[in-house]
Amino acid sequence: MINIKDRVRNKELHAKIVSAEEAAASIKDGMNIATSGFTPAGYPKAVPLALAKRMEQEKFKVNLWTGASVGKELDGALAEVKGIAKRLPYQTNNAMRTAINNGEIQYTDLHLSHVAQMSRYGFFGGKVDVAIVEACAITEEGHIIPTTSVGNAASFVQSADFVIVEVNTSQPLELEGMHDIYVPLDPPHRQPIPLVKVDDRIGTPYIPCGVDRIAYIVPCDIKDDARPLAAIDDDARAMTGHLIDFLKQEIKAGRMPKNLLPLQSGVGSVANAVVAGLANSDFEDLTVYTEVIQDGMFDLIDAGKLTFASGTSITASPDGLKRLYANISEYRKRILLRPQEIANSPEIARRIGVIAMNTAIEFDLYGHVNSSHIMGTKMMNGIGGSGDFSRNAYLTIFFSSSVAKKGDISSIVPMCSHFDHTEHDIDVFITERGVADVRGLSPKERARVIINNCAHPDYQPMLLDYFERAVKATGYAHTPHIISEALSWHTRFLETGSMKIK
């Protein structure tokens, strides 16, 4: 067994150090298991792997609540042994996604800021039976020092019947001090969240727990399941260029301070490319208030352009993780991790006025966004935090390449096949073709700007044709649609493999 005694600072607790198998044996059929982890960072690994092994023999299921997506040792392993009945609030694992789309697992796709409070309110059918949390170390008082993410761990620990801590020796001790833990009281006792600047510290550097509530401590040395980022492609480069031009114009018009406002950017390669691209811009003294700190933020810090980044998770690529660990004494001066209830808080997003930048799977003529479903039915990942930010931002931007599947899918459609964000929430759309600034526009005005500035030339005439026929058919109704044809592009793709008319 890995020696973790120097990381468990209370000697009394050494008696609770057990194997992953022993800890996993405490988990029973039907339990609500709530874990640390947000994107594949800071989630427990050894206990889930041991639990999955047990499930292969004993055939039982649990419900799994996390911060967001987690790595293969948790989502993957449990989905593969059919060990999950219900999963929430977000996922990106292949085995998990398959099980969600074949009916094996019931999945509840939630705004990430809602999860902790709803679990405390008792809205998920019962309490947290056990919290399993990855830690760098446990303090003398039995409090938990998190690792590369915070997610919902603090709230889950607070609510759990009992707590299992995985002390992960692959996580450097220098992470200690990079967390700021604050769990709001629930109504009617809640107070204003006292955060007004991205670098404000409002809580403790550890998750309050206490010696008595820790049932098991498990050593682990499995690294975060970091995933490589896709190479930055031409589309991402073009979108970044459009963004920079647009933001410059906003500054010039007096609608944005010179150092912008705190940036939020979604998870994934496009979001990362956009952030990284700002390293080559003229902007200075930037700040970040977001969910995930991706590699692009390290570029910004190294370029001397980023003053401070607040998030709930460090979701680096394998190379990014190496970079972080090699230079952690510098990065830790500029990075702080908070519970997602604070990182994604509508109250804070609106107060500090974030620039919300997220990715759409598709959007429609009138400015609605589908972030989660392929052809209206199959779950991709989930809404994540995009709704927390986009509804409450100072400025809300959605990105997408104008086409997908080598041009057979137009990302701009007459009507979305699923709706995660409505016309009321979005200010600007950016594709590799250009920028559609739809602020203050009516639906009919939006349609023309989106077709002209964002759609792919292969689909522009088809979109314009639909729009103009819909306008006529409805007598210039507020939102013109030919309802019998609104989803015909998706139907055509499902039937022929292309949205193009052959």
Add this chain to the structure above:
Amino acid sequence: MINIKDRVRNKELHAKIVSAEEAAASIKDGMNIATSGFTPAGYPKAVPLALAKRMEQEKFKVNLWTGASVGKELDGALAEVKGIAKRLPYQTNNAMRTAINNGEIQYTDLHLSHVAQMSRYGFFGGKVDVAIVEACAITEEGHIIPTTSVGNAASFVQSADFVIVEVNTSQPLELEGMHDIYVPLDPPHRQPIPLVKVDDRIGTPYIPCGVDRIAYIVPCDIKDDARPLAAIDDDARAMTGHLIDFLKQEIKAGRMPKNLLPLQSGVGSVANAVVAGLANSDFEDLTVYTEVIQDGMFDLIDAGKLTFASGTSITASPDGLKRLYANISEYRKRILLRPQEIANSPEIARRIGVIAMNTAIEFDLYGHVNSSHIMGTKMMNGIGGSGDFSRNAYLTIFFSSSVAKKGDISSIVPMCSHFDHTEHDIDVFITERGVADVRGLSPKERARVIINNCAHPDYQPMLLDYFERAVKATGYAHTPHIISEALSWHTRFLETGSMKIK
């Protein structure tokens, strides 16, 4: 001319008292006109009527920004003379609605909490040229005492090039002291809104303006265009009964305090009936944090059940207004009006944990809501504040009768024809048939509960048939849909006049 000199407390300002025609003459083609008014309460009347008269001759257009809907003297009169180019953020007037749906007026339908800050940010294409505000009185310092609503008046006054004040002598002076005006700073300077209880006073009892910024003062004695409420019907009574049972069960389960949490209820007859129905319940010491104070709140106060109501507008029926004015010395102890930026604030809604109760035009199997569009194309009123509250409430409830148009429309459809609220935002649906508690459920689980508990028996078998075929066709996908058929109920209605299969 009506004598308003005793209501204009600064004698210097008496020189600015002019006729409505004289004030209206200051308005030019293409101006952004921003007015007080929220629902047909507290909006300017004399100047818009004079402006409409001018427009009949001179043929020009302005853009109209308000708090929410306003009465016939403003929306009606200007729409009828084709005097509006762009309208935002909400309306309920027939002439206005017609012009929005025939292309004469471009309408931007916005979250009501967003409007003031977006206007300050400069997102609506230019600044506020003139603010026209209805007042009870003007103070010695030139500050404005509002009347039956606050809406966006305070922010509009702050931003406007010049201000026209309509002093309305039909509004009782006892309204003074019933307002609490607080306009937040904009990012990056914004601070926490220091409100933690519904009756907290955080601002001034007047709209700060100052003598110099007032250009014209116009006397007016036209009453608010109060509209009668529909009689409480069997459906509304049944929904109220379901709500009360549901809330009792939540208290029993420990998920809700005994005196509930602050109630928010949308505008209109159903919302009013539900609130009024609580007067006959066992609940006590209720509080309200909402947009509009409707007649039902007076019932609750009279029944001794309502401790305090915070809103942005008193939207009473003609009878309700009489009742308010006759007993204003009592009601004013329990009612406070705030800017809609505070009344509808996501920060506050989430902090104090409102119970959000709003009305849907239709909702679908998977829990999405259409609040605004008839058959996906024609604008009814707008999203109003329903998104501000439903996204941020402690508990989010949507109401609808299970059918409309004498049964030819099912309010529960396979897929909504327009989306204002997504599956991520709603906890509970209530129709006259019953309650669908969808908290924590996956889409497929939601579908069964909604069909079983909320749908009309005439449509239950059709909904179940669609759902089961969609499940099979997609192999149990996360959100089962037969995309080519998802909107077929709407198409059938448009073609045959009924969603029923004949």
